[in-house]
Every structure is written in structure tokens, then in C-alpha cells.
Amino acid sequence: MSSVSKGIKKVEVGLKWDPSPVGAPAHDLDIIAATYAAHAPYDSPVYLVHFDSRAPDGTITLNRDSKTGQGFGFDEVMTLELDRLAAAYTRVVVGVAIQPNEARKVFGDIPNTGVRIREGHTDLAQSDLSAVSEHTAATIAEFNRDESGAWSFREMIRGFEADPTSFAAVMGTEF
Numbered sequence: 001m002s003s004v005s006k007g008i009k010k011v012e013v014g015l016k017w018d019p020s021p022v023g024a025p026a027h028d029l030d031i032i033a034a035t036y037a038a039h040a041p042y043d044s045p046v047y048l049v050h051f052d053s054r055a056p057d058g059t060i061t062l063n064r065d066s067k068t069g070q071g072f073g074f075d076e077v078m079t080l081e082l083d084r085l086a087a088a089y090t091r092v093v094v095g096v097a098i099q100p101n102e103a104r105k106v107f108g109d110i111p112n113t114g115v116r117i118r119e120g121h122t123d124l125a126q127s128d129l130s131a132v133s134e135h136t137a138a139t140i141a142e143f144n145r146d147e148s149g150a151w152s153f154r155e156m157i158r159g160f161e162a163d164p165t166s167f168a169a170v171m172g173t174e175f
Contacts (some may be wrong), residue, residue: 006150007151007152008082008119008143008151008152009082009083009119009151010080010120011082011117011118011119011124012079012119013033013078013094013115013117013140013141014035014074014076014077014114014115014116014118015031015113015114016112016113016114017075017111017113018110019055019070025101025102025103027110028049028098029096029097029098029099029113030076030098030164031076031095031096032049032050032095032096032167032171033060033078033094034047034091034095035047035049035060035085035089036089036172037088038090038145039157041091041144042172042173043083047169048168050062050164050168052065057084057085058081059084059085060078060092062077063077072165074116082143082145082151083144087145090136090145091143091144091166093142093143093172094139094143095139095140095160095171096115096129096140097136097138097164097167097168098136098137099164100136104136105136106134106135107130107159108130108134110141112128113128113129115127115129115140117153117155118170121157125141131157131158135161136161136162136167137160137162137167139156139157139158139161139171139172140156141155141156160164
């Protein structure tokens with residue numbers, strides 16, 4: 001039985017894509033999570049979790065990081081332990097960005113992209129990112145804590161024209 005009705009506790013975000021053709025620059029996609037303070041849920045993030053980083057308290061961790069898309073299944077996996085996140089944080093936004101290389105790429109240029117958000121064995125959302133095929137970055141999920149402390153999930157597929165650094169600064173803005 002899913003604990004969604006009692007609030008989301010721990011989720012896994014998976015990202016997959018096919019490698020680039022032999023001799024072409026590698027496709028490098030990254031999962032990015034931004035954590036926002038209770039007093040400023042739409043301001044700048046308090047901290048980011050992405051490649052080569054994790055949450056200061058260990059509640060958000062990038063378990064697997066791929067720079068090529070090679071492998072089976074999901075190439076990048078991030079775990080968010082929302083039930084352990086301090087009460088000072090009430091919003092977490094998760095997105096995906098394409099690392100720039102020699103030529104500009106959008107999600108439509110990268111074959112077989114896919115994201116999956118799940119709690120335990122229950123899929124909360126899946127997307128092939130076709131809705132943002134002309135973009136270089138996209139938000140995919142938003143988690144919010146209510147007054148009782150329970151976390152809720154909202155799928156949020158929204159495209160951006162941004163590199164990973166500038167995307168991280170705007171990914172949690174209101175729209």
C-alpha cells in the first residue's frame with residue numbers, strides 16, 4: 001500500500017537516455033534538486049543537489065551519475081528522503097539539464113529520454129520529455145510540505161532554455 005495518502009516520505013527519481021553515436025560528443029544529462037526555505041519557497045534555493053554533491057544533511061543524494069547514458073535502465077538516480085528533511089524546508093523542485101558541449105542539444109536530439117518518479121514500488125509519474133523536446137532543461141517534479149508536515153507531489157514538466165548553472169537559479173520560479 002502506498003503512503004501517498006499520508007504524505008510522501010522517500011522518493012527515487014530516475015533518468016535515462018541512449019548514448020550518442022560512436023565518434024559524436026557524449027550526451028550528458030543531469031538531475032538537479034533545489035531545496036527552498038519555508039519563509040521563502042519561491043526565492044533562491046537554499047542549496048542544490050546535482051553531480052558531485054549531496055544535501056548537507058544527507059537527505060537528498062545522487063546515487064548514480066552518468067556522463068554518457070551507457071548502461072541498462074536508469075542512468076542517473078537521485079533519492080530524496082523528504083520525511084527526514086528539516087522543517088525549515090517546505091519545497092523541493094527537481095529538474096533535468098543537458099550539459100553543453102560542442103553543439104547545442106535539446107531533449108528532442110537525445111534518443112529515448114525518460115524520467116520516472118517513484119515512492120517504493122509505486123510510480124508517481126513517468127515522462128519521455130517529449131513535451132519539452134525543444135528545450136535544454138526542464139523541471140519534472142515539485143514536492144511541498146503542508147502545515148501538518150506531510151509532503152505532497154506534483155508533476156511539473158516545464159521547459160527552459162538554460163545551461164545547468166542558469167537553470168538552477170530559475171527552476172523554482174513561479175509561473
